[in-house]
Amino acid sequence: MTGIAIGLNQISGTIPPGMRNLVNLTRFTAEYNQLTGTIPYVIGELRKLQLLYLNENNLRGRIPSSLGNLTLLNKLALESNHFHGNIPSSLGNCQNLMLLLLGKNKLTGAVPQQILGITTLSILLNLSDNLLSGPFPSQVGNLMILISLDISRNEFSGSIPATLGSCSSLEYLDLQGNSFNGSIPPSLSSLRSIRMLNLSSNNLSGEIPKYFEDLSFLEYLDLSYNHFEGEVPTEGFFTNTTEISLRGNEKLCGGLAEMNLPSCHSKESKKSKTSLPKVVILVIVSCLIVSSSFIFIFTRRRCAKKSSRIMHMEVQFPMVTYAELRKATSEFSSSHMIGQGSYGFVYKGNLGENGMLVAVKVINLHQKGASKSFTSECEALKVVRHRNLVKIITVCSSMDFKGDDFKALVYEYMQNKSLDEWLHPSNDHLDVSSLSLIERLNIAIDVAFAIEYLHHHCKPPIVHGDLKPSNVLLDHDMIARVGDFGLAKILSDYPFSTTPESQSSSIRIKGTVGYVAPEYGMGNTLSMPGDVYSFGILLLEMFTRKRPTDTMFKDGLTIHEFAKIAFPERVMEIVEPSLLLEVRTDKNNVENLVRRREEMSIIEECLVGVLRIGLLCSMESPVERMEMTDVVAKLHAVRETFLSSRI
Structure with a gap:
């Protein structure tokens, strides 16, 4: 036996000393149970143990020193018990620890310097809600790759260690509820990745550092209930007043008007005003007004420039945790599942106090390549902004209740689901689920717009890499949004040629069978012409309602060849039959028969135009394919001709 996982149950009793016999055990997770008693000292004999979760139980006594024998331990969670x-x-x-959770116990004394010498700590060090005291050791500067540090609600005193500035990877730092004094050290300006900083409820004093303005990733700052004084900065992060708390600092002044702080007045200026003649006072006041106007304009311009560096904060929604997503999706219930892809599952959820409707894409990290897919999607989504791309709300990179890594992307929910579900409904009720000709044209143009934007208007350009109907989502107005950037590639040095041969590689490209460009099978890397090919196949599928993997396509017959054989004389024989039922005449007289033939001719002309574009996009040779700028123009022309002819 190498693993025991009994977490999230109602198991009671004590941990048996007989565990010492499980010498090959590598994982023991028993979190969220009702275990009592102490941790047996013999647990230190399980030298192969890498994961130990005993958090959220009723264990008590001392933490056994024998845990130090578990030198292979990666993650140790003992929080929310009664240890003293x-x-x-x-x-x-335990020099391999990446995660150490000791919060919410009754631990006392100083923090051992040896703990802060574990340089592998990278995920989280949580010592919060204990009775720990004394100065916090300066050795904290050794934790240079740590992302989260929480020592809140203890009895730490002295100054904030200046060595915290060496923890350059910190994103979350919580020191609230202690007795730290003195000023905020200048070294914290080195925390360039910091997102959340909480220094509230201490005895800190001095001025608020101006360098906080330049921490471009900062999303939340709490300095409340200290003794800060002086002028509050007004630029950079301080323009986002809803994410700053300064309550309980009576000597602060200035700041933006929304903060409702008193204005700052210099005593010297008051004395000088009383002694100066009125004319001089008027001149000074006039100069101040003029200079203030210039300062205001200059400040607005600087704020505008700085805002471009924090585009990822456009959506004012708090970072979400695993617990919040679990609650939002009813514990990732199967009834909430709305989709499944190569690297995970998608759930519908209601997130936050307002119940925002979202789609939560949970990455299956056990799947090979899933972690890389998550990274690729994050890299692509942080630089794209377009009405025809799915809007991301936030990202969750955390741990689940078992201590395993958890990654998820939270998207805006699309009420009308995916294009695939409209083209191939499971119940096959065409009268309910089929799309009209103009709706298909509009969707095709929306998708073309999105790919054109990625190819020609992004700096650097982006190749989507997995364009298919299930990755085209429809909002409440039936506007198409392209999603799933798990295979996307940012072309930082794209040579601006139409052929990808110059980028050949032995790397095997993953995509979806039927939509992958043929050159990818020969080792070529992702390219713009590859996306064009996928779009061409998607276009043919939209109007023929046949998947490229349909059983009819065999022995060399592909959806491209199928359309090519029928083009242009027999196009009406291969398209979706419901598209031919849109003729608006219904009376069987001579006049309406003429109208019927005219409208059928208009529909045929439209379908020939669309399939021509689909065929040109899905040519076998990349150099023969259209570019997306031309695709957009041609599709627009087809739609304009169709609509004007019908009028």
Whole structure:
């Protein structure tokens, strides 16, 4: 036996000393149960243990020093129990720890310096809600790759360690509810990745550092209930007043008007005003007004420039945790599942207090390539903004209740689901689920717009890499949005040629069978012509309602060849039959028969135009394919001709 996972149950009783016999055990997770008693000292004999979760139980006593024998331990979670006494310094022997959770206990004394010598700590060090005291050790500067540090609600005193500035990877730092004093050290300006900083409820004093203005990733700052004084900065992050808390600092002044702080007045200026003649006072006041106007304009311009550096903060929605997403999706219930892809599942959820309707894409990290897909999608989504691309709300990169890595992307929910579900409804009720000719044209143009934007208007350009109907989503107005950038590639040095041969590689491209460009099978990397090919196949599928993987396509017959054989004389024989039922005449007289033939001719002309574009986009040779700028123009022309002819 190498693993025991009994978490999230109602198991009671004590941990049996007989566990010492499980010498090959690598994982023991028993979190969220009702275990009592102590951790047996013999647990230190399980030398192969890498994961130990005993959090959220009723365990008590001291943390055994024998845990220091578990030198292979990666993650240790003991929070939310009733442990007392000191943190054993022997834990410093666990030099492979990435996660250490000791919060919400009754631990006392100082933090052992040995703990802060575990340089592999990278995910989270949580010592919050204990009775730890004394100065916080300066050795914290060793944790240079740590992302989250929470030592809130303890009894730490002294100044904030200046060495915290060496923790350059910190994104979340929570020091609230202690007795830290002195000023905020200048070294914290080195925390360039910081997102959340909470220094509230301490005895800190001095001025608020201006360098906070330039922390471009900062999303939340809490300095409340301290003794800060002086002028509050007004630029950069401080323009986002809803994410700043300064309550309980009575000597602060200035800031933006929304903060409702008193204005700052210099005593010297008051004295000088009383002694100066009125004419001089008027001149000074006039100069101040003029200079203030210039300062205001200059400040607005600087704010505008700085806002471009924090585009990822456009959506004012708080970072979400695993617990919040779990709650939003009813514990990732199957009844909430709305889709499944190569790298995970998509759930419908109601997020936050307002119940925002969202789609949560949970990455299956056990799937090979899933983590890379998650990274690719994040990299692509942070630089794109277009009405025909799915809007991302936030990202969750955390741990689940078992301590395993958890990654998810939270998107705006699309009420009308995917194009695939409209083209191939499971119930096959065409009268309910079929799309009209003009609706298909509009969707095709929306998708073309999105790909044209990625190819020609993004800096640098982006190749989507997996264009297909299930990745085209429809909002409440039936506007198409392209999603799923898991295979996207940012072309930082794209040579601006129409052929990808110069980028040949032995790397095997993953995509979806039927939509992958043929040159990818020969080792060529992702390219713009490859996206054009996928769009061409999608276009043919939209109007023929046949998947490129349909059983009819065999022995060399592809959806491209199928359309090519019928083009142009027999186009009406291969398109979706419901498109031919849109003729508006219904009376069987001579006049209406003429109208019927005219309208059928208009529909045929439209379909010939669309299929011609689909065929040109899905040519076998990349150099023969259209570019997306031409595709957009041609589709627009087809739609304009169709609409004007019908009028």
